[in-house]
Amino acid sequence: MRIRRFRSHLIVSGMDPVRQMRKTIHLYLIKPSHYDDDGYVVRHWRGVLPSNTLACLAGLTEEAIRQRNLAPKYKIKVHLLDETVEKIPVQKICRSERWGLAKNIVCLAGVQTNQFPRACDLAHALRKAGVTVMIGGFHVSGYLALLREIPADIQALFDDGVTVVKGEVEETWGQLLEDAIAGRLELLYDFLDAKPDLYTKPIPVVRRKYLRRFVASNFGTLDCGRGCPFECSFCTIINVQGRKMRYRSAEHIAEAIRRNYKENGVTFYFFTDDNFARNKNWEAIFDVMIRLRTEEHIPVEFMMQVDVLSWKLKNFVSKARQAGCINVFIGMESVAPENLAAAGKKQNRVDEYRQLIQAYRDSDITSHVGYILGFPFDTVDSIRLDLKFLTEEVQPDHASFFLLTPLPGSMDHIRMQQSGKWMHPDFNFYDSQHEVTRHPHLRDGSWKETYFEAWKTFYSLSNMRAILRRGSRVNYWNNFLRFVWYKNSIQTEGRHPMMCGYFRLKGRKERRPGMPILPRREYYPKRAREIYGYLRSMFRVLTEMEELWLQTRYPSAAEQRVAEELAKLRGKYGQLKLADLQAAYMRAKVHFPTLRVPSKVQLFWAKWSPLLAQNKVFTRADLHAFWTGVRVRWDQQRWFHIPIHKVPLNLFRDVQLSVLFLLHVSREL
Numbered sequence: 001m002r003i004r005r006f007r008s009h010l011i012v013s014g015m016d017p018v019r020q021m022r023k024t025i026h027l028y029l030i031k032p033s034h035y036d037d038d039g040y041v042v043r044h045w046r047g048v049l050p051s052n053t054l055a056c057l058a059g060l061t062e063e064a065i066r067q068r069n070l071a072p073k074y075k076i077k078v079h080l081l082d083e084t085v086e087k088i089p090v091q092k093i094c095r096s097e098r099w100g101l102a103k104n105i106v107c108l109a110g111v112q113t114n115q116f117p118r119a120c121d122l123a124h125a126l127r128k129a130g131v132t133v134m135i136g137g138f139h140v141s142g143y144l145a146l147l148r149e150i151p152a153d154i155q156a157l158f159d160d161g162v163t164v165v166k167g168e169v170e171e172t173w174g175q176l177l178e179d180a181i182a183g184r185l186e187l188l189y190d191f192l193d194a195k196p197d198l199y200t201k202p203i204p205v206v207r208r209k210y211l212r213r214f215v216a217s218n219f220g221t222l223d224c225g226r227g228c229p230f231e232c233s234f235c236t237i238i239n240v241q242g243r244k245m246r247y248r249s250a251e252h253i254a255e256a257i258r259r260n261y262k263e264n265g266v267t268f269y270f271f272t273d274d275n276f277a278r279n280k281n282w283e284a285i286f287d288v289m290i291r292l293r294t295e296e297h298i299p300v301e302f303m304m305q306v307d308v309l310s311w312k313l314k315n316f317v318s319k320a321r322q323a324g325c326i327n328v329f330i331g332m333e334s335v336a337p338e339n340l341a342a343a344g345k346k347q348n349r350v351d352e353y354r355q356l357i358q359a360y361r362d363s364d365i366t367s368h369v370g371y372i373l374g375f376p377f378d379t380v381d382s383i384r385l386d387l388k389f390l391t392e393e394v395q396p397d398h399a400s401f402f403l404l405t406p407l408p409g410s411m412d413h414i415r416m417q418q419s420g421k422w423m424h425p426d427f428n429f430y431d432s433q434h435e436v437t438r439h440p441h442l443r444d445g446s447w448k449e450t451y452f453e454a455w456k457t458f459y460s461l462s463n464m465r466a467i468l469r470r471g472s473r474v475n476y477w478n479n480f481l482r483f484v485w486y487k488n489s490i491q492t493e494g495r496h497p498m499m500c501g502y503f504r505l506k507g508r509k510e511r512r513p514g515m516p517i518l519p520r521r522e523y524y525p526k527r528a529r530e531i532y533g534y535l536r537s538m539f540r541v542l543t544e545m546e547e548l549w550l551q552t553r554y555p556s557a558a559e560q561r562v563a564e565e566l567a568k569l570r571g572k573y574g575q576l577k578l579a580d581l582q583a584a585y586m587r588a589k590v591h592f593p594t595l596r597v598p599s600k601v602q603l604f605w606a607k608w609s610p611l612l613a614q615n616k617v618f619t620r621a622d623l624h625a626f627w628t629g630v631r632v633r634w635d636q637q638r639w640f641h642i643p644i645h646k647v648p649l650n651l652f653r654d655v656q657l658s659v660l661f662l663l664h665v666s667r668e669l
């Protein structure tokens with residue numbers, strides 16, 4: 001190992017660290033994003049999943065400031081920044097450091113492999129101004145866990161005076177902060193073998209200001225435990241967090257949930273444990289949550305990740321539902337036993353998959369399976385057959401597809417490296433959505449094509465309709481909204497939903513070093529075309545989802561009452577007067593308060609409500625056919641053949657449907 005033994009802060013400044021100490025300290029906890037294929041930083045107007053690492057480090061910081069009594073000595077301002085939803089003010093931080101306005105400490109947090117190149121670029125830029133920079137997370141931890149040599153990119157960080165932290169810091173964060181403030185940071189900290197006991201460690205802290213950048217601001221994250229006892233070869237968790245399970249105290253978790261509910265309105269959690277079913281404290285955690293829901297009336301719900309054997313644990317599924325679980329993510333990975341065997345996933349039994357999904361469905365918990373493409377025995381044809389089996393036989397409610405990726409920290413990575421097999425040299429592409437190795441049967445782009453085909457097949461109108469009809473009414477909107485998120489990510493941006501948000505933002509100058517900054521005249525027209533493309537695609541997703549809603553929706557109680565009243569008027573449609581209709585609505589106690597609708601709309605509703613109420617299929621297929629006809633004639637320049645007189649009514653019907661649809665969707669958000 002080649003690490004020069006000097007203190008990172010001294011290298012650049014060359015000054016006595018004690019003299020550098022300033023009163024105001026800005027502590028930036030930054031979750032970096034990554035670059036898209038064009039080299040632009042990926043950022044969205046609104047995100048979907050907040051970062052749990054930021055929440056964890058925020059909790060640890062609060063405690064460190066309290067325990068080490070730092071507040072009287074320094075004015076510490078903590079900034080939580082997530083580059084996937086906001087711009088990082090690199091210039092501002094550098095200016096503040098150069099002008100000596102404050103001491104700035106930047107922690108690049110929870111850096112995953114695909115974010116590592118971006119994190120390095122940020123680190124180097126900040127170091128040029130002398131900012132103290134630390135980097136931690138799964139990439140550096142996993143990468144250094146299995147390698148014997150220090151790789152060149154990490155050495156470059158050391159050379160620039162960046163501190164690399166390997167492992168978890170629940171027991172050492174306070175000391176690291178003090179070292180950073182005092183300018184005595186080492187270049188490498190290795191905590192991998194000193195895994196912290198989490199039982200009474202600070203719980204991740206949720207901040208309302210941060211949550212506002214996400215679609216659902218009632219959404220919090222929490223890791224109730226860490227580690228996993230299994231041995232999958234593509235997984236990095238076991239080599240970083242270990243195979244011995246560690247967990248938090250149930251009472252601590254309850255306290256955090258209570259506080260987050262009262263102070264920040266958080267009612268939904270993503271428990272980020274990789275395998276909640278193997279958390280030895282699961283029952284105690286479920287019990288306190290049941291108590292919170294029933295005795296304290298805190299309407300908390302959550303989703304969690306579990307293994308395929310979880311349904312067999314006595315009381316696990318039923319208690320999970322009582323505790324508020326509405327969705328489980330299951331590492332199914334493949335339906336081909338030979339692939340599972342090759343990945344060391346011995347615990348997965350394909351013949352039990354259907355029972356597993358049904359066990360959760362019976363308890364009104366929706367299932368989401370993780371599915372990997374590119375295992376050794378996969379071919380284009382076998383994947384198609386497997387998908388058919390997955391959708392028709394196993395019948396999960398959701399699926400996420402990933403390309404098999406040798407992530408640093410996994411056994412796959414180290415084996416490939418030892419056998420000298422080709423792996424893509426650019427970590428930016430290690431996001432499970434790019435081909436970074438060579439597959440024996442999936443060549444010439446067919447791997448990625450099959451990947452997109454898998455998304456398309458699973459999220460086809462027919463499969464989504466089948467899922468909604470199969471599921472119970474309580475989960476209708478939970479499933480539906482996830483479909484909107486998934487369809488929009490894959491169809492509009494071609495991005496994995498877990499790396500996507502709503503409406504992609506870009507900065508002309510936020511481009512990967514080495515790639516040209518386009519002149520304005522070139523960049524903006526290109527960007528305008530791109531935005532137009534997004535909007536068109538979002539519109540297409542919206543109409544498709546509207547169709548799905550129309551075909552599957554449950555009528556509301558008010559609608560049912562209207563339908564009953566209108567049924568009494570049936571047969572009189574010919575001579576129906578507006579006053580009769582209004583009287584019927586009054587009797588049903590519906591005054592259309594949400595829409596102050598003109599009389600025509602009421603007539604339209606009068607016609608269709610009974611059909612909807614009887615749960616008969618209703619569709620916007622006629623509208624779709626009409627607009628397609630208009631577009632075709634327009635494109636063929638047969639303008640006189642466009643039935644102009646029908647346009648206003650159809651437009652009106654379409655807008656009305658869209659408004660109703662959006663009203664329903666927004667009510668569920």
Ligand code: B12
Pocket residue numbers: 034049050051052053056106107108109110111112113114115134135136137138139141142165167168169170176221223226227234235236237241270272273274402407408409430431432433496498499
């Ligand atoms: C939750 C989660 C997500 C969420 C993230 C949002 C969220 N809610 O946090 C979602 C679903 C979006 C997600 C997506 C993905 N994920 Co993910 N995810 C996780 C998971 C299960 C938990 C993360 C977590 O909160 N851990 C708890 C925190 C506290 O741990 P931590 O980040 O390691 O931080 C600790 C230390 O590392 C250290 N530390 C961290 N940062 C810093 C910084 C400094 C300065 C210091 C001193 C210390 C320090 O202190 C922390 C406390 O001890 C992890 C697995 C895991 N067990 O961590 C996978 C994991 C991180 N994900 C992984 C992957 C591959 C992905 C995806 C690429 C998959 C995909 N295609 O969708 C995407 C990438 C998304 C992206 N580009 O951002 C891999 C990353 C491996 C790697 N080498 O990159 C992991 C490890 C799982 C795996 N399969 O191996 N993920």
Ligand code: SF4
Pocket residue numbers: 228229230231232235236237238274275307331
């Ligand atoms: S079951 Fe999941 S978390 Fe556990 S080793 Fe396998 S992939 Fe990793």
